[in-house]
Amino acid sequence: MSARTTPESPTGPLRGLRVVEFAGIGPGPFAGMLLSDMGADVVRIDRPGIGGCDPRDFVSRGRRLVRLDLKTPDGRDQALGLLEHADALIEGFRPGVMERLGLGPEAVAARNPRLVYGRMTGWGQSGPLAHAVGHDINYVSLTGALAAIGPDGRGPVPPLNLVGDYGGGALYLVVGMLAALYEARDSGRGQVIDAAMCDGAASLMTQFFALAAMGRWNETREANLLDGGAHFYRVYQCADDRHLAIGAIEPQFYARLRELLGLTDPEFDHQGDQAHWPALRDKLAAIIRTRTRDDWCRLLEGTEACVTPVLAMSEAAAHPHMMARGTFVPVGTEVQPAPAPRFSRTRSGIQGTPPDRIVEAKAVIAQWETDVAKRPDARGIRPHPTRA
Numbered sequence: 001m002s003a004r005t006t007p008e009s010p011t012g013p014l015r016g017l018r019v020v021e022f023a024g025i026g027p028g029p030f031a032g033m034l035l036s037d038m039g040a041d042v043v044r045i046d047r048p049g050i051g052g053c054d055p056r057d058f059v060s061r062g063r064r065l066v067r068l069d070l071k072t073p074d075g076r077d078q079a080l081g082l083l084e085h086a087d088a089l090i091e092g093f094r095p096g097v098m099e100r101l102g103l104g105p106e107a108v109a110a111r112n113p114r115l116v117y118g119r120m121t122g123w124g125q126s127g128p129l130a131h132a133v134g135h136d137i138n139y140v141s142l143t144g145a146l147a148a149i150g151p152d153g154r155g156p157v158p159p160l161n162l163v164g165d166y167g168g169g170a171l172y173l174v175v176g177m178l179a180a181l182y183e184a185r186d187s188g189r190g191q192v193i194d195a196a197m198c199d200g201a202a203s204l205m206t207q208f209f210a211l212a213a214m215g216r217w218n219e220t221r222e223a224n225l226l227d228g229g230a231h232f233y234r235v236y237q238c239a240d241d242r243h244l245a246i247g248a249i250e251p252q253f254y255a256r257l258r259e260l261l262g263l264t265d266p267e268f269d270h271q272g273d274q275a276h277w278p279a280l281r282d283k284l285a286a287i288i289r290t291r292t293r294d295d296w297c298r299l300l301e302g303t304e305a306c307v308t309p310v311l312a313m314s315e316a317a318a319h320p321h322m323m324a325r326g327t328f329v330p331v332g333t334e335v336q337p338a339p340a341p342r343f344s345r346t347r348s349g350i351q352g353t354p355p356d357r358i359v360e361a362k363a364v365i366a367q368w369e370t371d372v373a374k375r376p377d378a379r380g381i382r383p384h385p386t387r388a
Contacts, residue, residue, distance in 0.1 A: 010040075011347055012040075012349060013039060015039035018040070018368055019041065020043055020044075020086045020090070021043065021063070024092035026166075027197065029044075031169075036063060037061075037349070039348065039349075043364050044066065044355070045068050053356065055356065058336040058337070062352045063352070068361065078362070080102075082361055083111060084111045085112075087115065089117050090120065094121065113190060114184050118177045118193045119193060120195050121194075122134045122136075124194055135161070146158065147221075151222055168202075169195065173195035229274070238291060239295075242293035244309060248306045253305060294309070297309050
């Protein structure tokens, strides 16, 4: 796949959507990447003194970069000029910062009442911790998520920053913004999206709170079906110190696992009895330790035993399934994850490499003004067919 370097010919279902992203870290840029991959024209505003992006900063792909000093009247006016022609905004500052810059929701709505204003924070726009500092590990620690992940007898293990920053943050921000953009087609009015990572991470835990309410979840780690407690849903070490993931939950898949591994010990009959799980984990661990990971994969991968290798990032792109689907794609000399999800008609694509130069805000505004005549309406959002 070759990446575009200009926004003239975007692909994807969000083609024509104009987004202004205020530079930040973590979930804000990732949300901008997702929107860009789906075809949106994303322009990032960065502060003076910051150069172009590292070409290996894949999360910054598909943007144009504008540099403005938002603390000056000219910088603020140029930012408002961009926002006047945009459909959506992403910002990840602490509550009150955008207001102090003269770029808060009310100021922007006065110039563009249809703009969807996406706010990405850890703690949200309100509450006792709203102005406190923090990172992913802090946000997920208050939701019950962090306490549930890790081995029994040792401390919780941070799940990278996938649960707070990206799952509970960027994905919820994008869902909220797309919902608000959909609603704006009829109402003609934008709104503020208060996307807090602590809220999103808590939402991701809904199923586990439900299991707890039903008496089916133990707060002791490695004591539950999905946290490594069950011998049939767990990661095991192989003879070469690589690892195998087993997820044979359903009885028919568990039966196939037993058949392929020769698990004739009658104790394995007690699949759902948690009292047997510790002993069965030890027995299965001893068996898996007798062969290498790739030996086991030749026997088990692709069968109904639900077994896969645990691949390092350096291995993932070369897996036959990943290669067949194009889950990882070459862009220049680097390989990176491809856009997801996939659309049958309006295919997403990497719209460009990370920006390597600064563009002028007035050039972006001029292009967006020219595009207005090509849009179904003046904001670039197609009216609902039954309400137009």
